[in-house]
Amino acid sequence: MASGLRPPDGFIDLSAAYTSPDNAFVNIIGVVVDLMQPTKTTNGRDWTMSFRLLDRQLFGWVSGSEGLSIRFFRADPTHLPKVQNVGDVVLLRFLKMSTWMGQRSALSNYQTQCIVFPAGRIPEPSFAIAVQGRDKIQTLGIEREKENFNLVEQNYAISLKKDMAGTAADRLRKFKDQDQRREERQEQGPPAKKQKSNGTFNPKFKLIVDLEPRTYADLYGEVVKRIGVTYGCDLYITDYTSNPLLRQYDPPDKEAPEDRDGDIYGYTAGASKGNWKGPFGQLTMKINVKSPHAQVANKILNEGDYVLLQNVKTRVTDAGPWLEGDMWPDDISPEKVKVIKLEGSNNAVQLKALLERKAAYWKGQEARAAQGLREENNKAKKNGKKKNKKQKQETAGAQAEDESSTTARKPSTKPDKNPHIRCSHESVPLSNIRTILDPNNARHTNAPPTGDPYTMPFINVKYRAKVRVVDYEPKSLEDFAVPPLPEEQDESQDSMAWQYTGTPNFEWYFSLLLEDATNSKDHSRVWVHVQHKDAQFLFGNDIKNPMDLRAEPRLLAKLREKMFVLWGNLEEGGGEGLSNLPFECCIQEYGIEMDEEDPGKEKAPLGWQRMYSMFGVTIL
Structure with a gap:
């Protein structure tokens, strides 16, 4: 049901x-x-x-x-x-x-x-x-x-x-328990001031090895990876204990293509080796972190840092199934952040034990690597005599074969799409640009049971498409970051006091002209806008928050490097002799109400203009 x-x-x-x-x-x-x-x-x-x-x-x-x-x-x-x-x-x-x-x-x-x-x-x-x-x-x-x-x-x-x-x-039991605890605290009066302690008593503290689905836990761990995602970040942490419910991460020499994770570690062809540096096995847990914890995690945490994550909710994913953790706003104090970076001088016994397990793990890895190297050397010596015996014949044969293969060798084929760009929602089938534009309004015509059919200005729908960039606005990359426009606030927003002082002085905003790359005969094009949050997702963690690009040459150079991956020589050639690879992206259709003084409003359906934005794509 x-x-x-x-x-x-x-x-x-x-x-x-x-x-x-x-x-x-x-x-x-x-x-x-x-x-x-x-x-x-x-x-x-x-x-x-x-x-x-x-x-x-x-x-x-x-x-x-x-x-x-x-x-x-x-x-x-x-x-x-x-x-x-x-x-x-x-x-x-x-x-x-x-x-x-x-x-x-x-x-x-x-x-x-x-x-x-x-x-x-x-x-x-x-x-x-x-x-x-x-x-x-x-x-x-x-x-x-x-x-x-x-x-x-x-x-x-x-x-x-x-x-x-x-x-x-x-949920009802949970809230009743919270109310009961709150009443007990009120009856007992204010708590006595406690001395700081580095003891281990914490009923919610758990090692990864002890985690089960649908529980809450405080976790001490080392940050293995931090990936910025829309509305949050993904943290991959380890405390160097193993749990059979976790995703298996194999060393590069043992990894099969079908075992790669669905993130940046194994997305690019040939990039799986070396991208995941360990620990290997079932020792690393993914934590899906949302606001307000994500803002702090993205700002203060890097790979190799040690962190305390409080009140992590565990669950089993539908895709794996694998054990993962979630961090959401606190029910009682939504603004409270429960991501705590642990400095090297921290004397918590949990951190000391983690460091000991880490040292033992990597010592064991080094021993296994040394053993493997010795076995390879022994095998090479054993086969050395046989190889030397046939070396002359093999050399002659190799020369003849090389000449033959050189003559018959063909140029390598061009990749079907850009391997350095990742698109979300891979299960959604691709749509061509002409279908998205719907020039005949087949999907935008509504025929009510009574009354005449009419054309809807837009429909709230999302697509995936295979495209290449053929133009962009504004023409100067320095204008890709602009001061944010003051938002119009209605009464409800004022009454909520949503005055977020952390709004950046600049935000990303630019547009791309995308050409269909699914059909060599159809070159339909569509302008898409890239808003601030979607641009941050596009650039990933390599580019920090936008600033005045005319005053920040290093940030501008990093942006130019990123956009070159996306659109090739478009900036240098201005569209002439364009050489870039197609990529997949998500496109959202939406609408904006036109101003009363806009001369085109009378011709627009119901006074609204159809628009498109690009989202869900990351340059690796």
């Missing part, structure tokens, strides 16, 4: 909402898995409340398994959603998607409607017949809204509660 449960007409599942572009309006239904009671906003005029919704589709996602955050703002607190408990099912219409500090959320606005199905009033699916017809479930909400649902939507709410019952129950 989990996989076959589909939202009613007019609604989308939470994973689809989670990936919708900013400012898109969505209708959703979900189960409450987290709840914060109403409070006054910082301006003192409005009231706000927030909660998280989850369904089976979003629960299976790495980036959304903690739920989609819903934030409501109302001048009258009685008009806020009547969510009472974890496990309630909430139906929402006309929410607006947004992203702040890498976290996806849905915001209310003046037209948002909300209906709450209290968990205690939702029957089991087998008893749903009791609430058919006139006997609808008693709901909570504003009077003019709470009866605005049909039986299909009600049946979905009943099935969704059943589908997510175990998850909601786990």
Whole structure:
């Protein structure tokens, strides 16, 4: 039932909402898995409340398994959603998607409607017949809204509660435990001040060897790799203990192509040897780190550093299955960072034990390498006499064969695509540019049951394509980094006090003209915009945050080097005699509302302009 449960007409599942572009309006239904009671906003005029919704589709996602955050703002607190408990099912219409500090959320606005199905009033699916017809479930909400649902939507709410019952129950127990601990602390009064200790007592501390799925743990480890990803980073850590649930990393001489990981270690042809420097075996664990922890990890951690990661949630991936860890915002203190870099002078016994295990591991590796070298030398000596005996004949034969092969040798064929560029979502099939552009509006024409067909200005859809870059804007690389435009803030954003002081003085913004590379006869082209966060993902960890490129020649040179990998000699030749390899990328279609004074607005469908952006691609 989990996989076959589909939202009613007019609604989308939470994973689809989670990936919708900013400012898109969505209708959703979900189960409450987290709840914060109403409070006054910082301006003192409005009231706000927030909660998280989850369904089976979003629960299976790495980036959304903690739920989609819903934030409501109302001048009258009685008009806020009547969510009472974890496990309630909430139906929402006309929410607006947004992203702040890498976290996806849905915001209310003046037209948002909300209906709450209290968990205690939702029957089991087998008893749903009791609430058919006139006997609808008693709901909570504003009077003019709470009866605005049909039986299909009600049946979905009943099935969704059943589908997510175990998850909601786990969360409810967790919050009750938190409330109980909070009450106990209040009864006991303020805790006595403790002396610092370097003892080992920490009930949540675990070695990697002791980890199991679906537990929380504090981990001491060495950073093996740190990879920046959209909205976070991936940390690969080891404490030099082995766990059979972890991914196997073999030495380069034993690695098979099909065993390569899906990241930069084994993506480029021939790059697997040497990219993974160890430790080998099942000693390294991947941790998916999100905001606010990711900002600190990306800033302070490098390969070889030692780190304490607190409250890591373990789980088994669907693809492997392998054991991985997740670090999300803290439920009680979302702004608290739980990534702690350990300096060499740290005297924690956990770190001392880790260093001892590390020394023993690499000592054993050196011994095995030396043994292997001795065995190779003995084998070479044993075969030496046989080789010397036939050396003259082999030399003569090799010369003749070399002359023959030189005559018959053909030029090497050009690679099919750029091996130094990686694209996400490899399971999604490729689309050609003409299909994406839809010049005849076949996919953009909507024929309602009543009324005349009309052309939609855009649809929220994403593609993968095989392309090459044939032009770019602006023409000067120095203009690829620009000062950010001041954002227009609506009342809800002001009341949230979303004034992020860490906004950079410059941000990436440029456009690329992409030409179809899937069909030699079709050279359709499309302009795509590369926004700041997608540009950072494109450049990876090799390029730091943007600055004034006219004042930073080293950063400009690094940018030029990166773009050369992407577009070849495009900058030097200006498009003449272009020599570059195709690559795969993701393209997202979206729309922007045209200004009233724009002369082309009258001709544009509904006054909106169709746009495209590139994302999900990294230059290695």
